[in-house]
Amino acid sequence: MKNKLSRTIVKLIVISAFFIVVWLLYSNCSKDKIVKHPNILFVISDDQSYPHASAYECKFVNTPAFDRVASEGILFDNCFAASPSCSPSRAAILTGKNIWQLEEAGSHISYFPRKFTSFTEVLEKNGYLVGYTGKPWAPGNWRDSGWDKNPVGTAYSDLKNTPPTSGISDIDYTANFVDFLSNRTESQPFFFWCGMFEPHRGYEKGSGLKAGKKLEDAEVPTFLLDDDITRMDLLDYALEIEWFDSHLGKIINFLEKTGELDNTVIVVTSDNGMPFPRAKIQLYEFGIHVPLAIRWGDQIKPKRNVSDFIGFNDFAPTFLEIAGISDSLNNASGKSFLDVLLSEKSGRIDQTRTFALSGKERHNYSRANNLGYPIRGIRTDTFLYLRNFEPDRWPAGDPDLFLDGELNKLSGITILNKKEVNTKANKLFHLMVDKRPSEELYNIVDDPGCIHNLSDNPDFSTQLKQLRIKLEGELTWQSDPRVVGNGNVFDSYPTFKPIQLFDKNGKSLFPGFAAYGEYNESVLYDK
Known part of the structure; x- marks a missing residue:
């Protein structure tokens, strides 16, 4: 009787092991088929x-x-x-x-x-x-x-x-x-x-x-x-x-x-x-x-x-x-x-993939000292939240430079040609070039063109705060210098785009910047 019981137990263990192996193989089949x-x-x-x-x-x-x-x-x-x-x-x-x-x-x-x-x-x-x-x-x-x-x-x-x-x-x-x-x-x-x-x-x-x-x-x-x-x-x-x-x-x-x-x-x-x-x-x-x-x-x-x-x-x-x-x-x-x-x-497969991050530093030369326009952003299903780290700078470049800097690479568009003629064109033109607040919030579902900034709208104060905290947390664990300190280092990095803009007297329109391909360490001590 004792031997029969032992054989039964062994048989059950073998059968159980077999089904466990089959289950493991099945559960990993998606990876194994690669x-x-x-x-x-x-x-x-x-x-x-x-x-x-x-x-x-x-x-x-x-x-x-x-x-x-x-x-x-x-x-x-x-x-x-x-x-x-x-x-x-x-x-x-x-x-x-x-x-x-x-x-x-x-x-x-x-x-x-x-x-x-x-x-x-x-x-x-x-x-x-x-x-x-x-x-x-x-x-x-x-x-x-x-x-x-x-x-x-x-x-x-x-x-x-x-x-x-x-x-x-x-x-x-x-x-x-x-x-x-x-x-x-x-x-x-x-x-x-x-x-x-x-x-x-x-x-x-x-x-x-x-x-x-x-x-x-x-x-x-x-x-x-x-x-x-x-x-x-x-x-x-x-x-x-x-x-x-x-x-x-x-x-x-x-x-x-x-x-x-x-x-x-x-x-x-x-x-x-x-x-x-x-x-x-x-x-x-x-x-x-x-x-x-x-x-x-x-x-x-x-x-x-x-x-x-x-x-x-x-x-x-x-x-x-x-x-x-x-x-x-x-x-x-x-x-x-x-x-x-x-x-x-x-649809949504990985329930953790509910947002994306993006950022910008300098693109082309458009400002004195060749400074960039630093932005960080977080996009969710409904909202886009932006943090402008230098809101005192002109986003499309200094007014006397932007047509030769960032904006001139983008158009052909009548916004540039009709800004004094057409009221709507003038409004769109200013949306592009005017200074911006330190925070922007857009409802992408209703406003994919990002025309209406909701950052000052009290009805969206909760969403603004949540996205601000989320973005800052992500940037902190990723050690973004703009958040953890020494953000000016981005403005010191060299550019290998020739700087060829001069005033009528032949003076460079970019005072303070070293030269093509050189670091501009002076900006590290501005603040």
């Missing part, structure tokens, strides 16, 4: 706002390739650039850190310190073939920072084509991608950064109309003057997005023909928002909210819309986890969203 060392194709446009892709039901932009990626994968509704400025945003993508953690690389056209690790070099050390075409981390100086090549990888941009307009780059992005793959050894995984220059300015004026687009189809944001000139400018912008999309489509077709498509993670996004006033270079909605679609064969369930907030510092840890590489990014503040990709759900 293809080992998949290819990663990162396709990034230059200056494209959400929702300017037809997958987002935008009427004046047609993006069938982006739409295919979204339909056969995931369309994200809440992806936010680390900065409304290209080189800081790209540095955040590469390092998994926010711009206030990146020293010189957190400013436009400065250094990329060698102390920071790029996920691309980690992939390369682990056997990936790594390269790029078009625009990598740029503009800025990586050579004198100790890098032997651009932090993105090896360049493949020699092959050219004839662009349809004068504003479009002559780089043949597709041909250069094919050339890159010809250097791959058998079964070697690859990471390729396809950095197209479109739809960055400048545009060939009227090119959208010449291509058959119609003025009445343009969707004019509330922060721009709605007239024919603005609409024409938006159509030119849309045409360049479509050029970007055409190369994306050709690259996808090539991967499909070579049998590599389903083993390739395709990520399509933009570095920051559209190159228009109150969008690019500013932390308003159209400056930081960007498109994002991701496809990965049968590894992820298709036709999903996801509302989780994705920040640019989340890409690096995600790519490394996809590649099966342990985190080696020196305390990245970003977090992998592989779990979001592998989920079969739509």
Whole structure:
């Protein structure tokens, strides 16, 4: 009897162990189904706002390739650039850190310190073939920072084509991608950064109309003057997005023909928002909210819309986890969203992904001493809260400089030409250039153009306080100098954009700034 009982107990233990093993295998199946060392194709446009892709039901932009990626994968509704400025945003993508953690690389056209690790070099050390075409981390100086090549990888941009307009780059992005793959050894995984220059300015004026687009189809944001000139400018912008999309489509077709498509993670996004006033270079909605679609064969369930907030510092840890590489990014503040990709759900998947952070320091020279306009922001489902750290500075540049500084890079737009003629244009013009309070709050649901600042509205005092505390807490644990001390250090960093503005007597309009490429340590002692 005793032996029979013992045998029964042993049998039960064996059966239980079997079911435990089966349960463990089943519970981990989503991770186990990951293809080992998949290819990663990162396709990034230059200056494209959400929702300017037809997958987002935008009427004046047609993006069938982006739409295919979204339909056969995931369309994200809440992806936010680390900065409304290209080189800081790209540095955040590469390092998994926010711009206030990146020293010189957190400013436009400065250094990329060698102390920071790029996920691309980690992939390369682990056997990936790594390269790029078009625009990598740029503009800025990586050579004198100790890098032997651009932090993105090896360049493949020699092959050219004839662009349809004068504003479009002559780089043949597709041909250069094919050339890159010809250097791959058998079964070697690859990471390729396809950095197209479109739809960055400048545009060939009227090119959208010449291509058959119609003025009445343009969707004019509330922060721009709605007239024919603005609409024409938006159509030119849309045409360049479509050029970007055409190369994306050709690259996808090539991967499909070579049998590599389903083993390739395709990520399509933009570095920051559209190159228009109150969008690019500013932390308003159209400056930081960007498109994002991701496809990965049968590894992820298709036709999903996801509302989780994705920040640019989340890409690096995600790519490394996809590649099966342990985190080696020196305390990245970003977090992998592989779990979001592998989920079969739509909507909000990770309940902690309810906000995104963004920031800005100096973009172009626009102020005496070459000072920047530091901003930090937090975006939630409903609100955008901004903290302006230097509200006494002119946000678009000093009045005698801004037309030659930041604002002149953004328009063609009638706001600049009609400010003395049209009352609405005058109001919009002042929204762009006038000084701002230290805090701004916008209801993005009701006011995506960020026209009505609610920071002084007592009905929103609770939301203002909550977002202020949340933003300050995030910046504190990430050791942002603007919050924990010595924030002036950002204004001391060099710029590698030639300063060529002089008054009629030949005197520099930037008193106090050292020179091209030199540190301006005098600003460290201003306060």
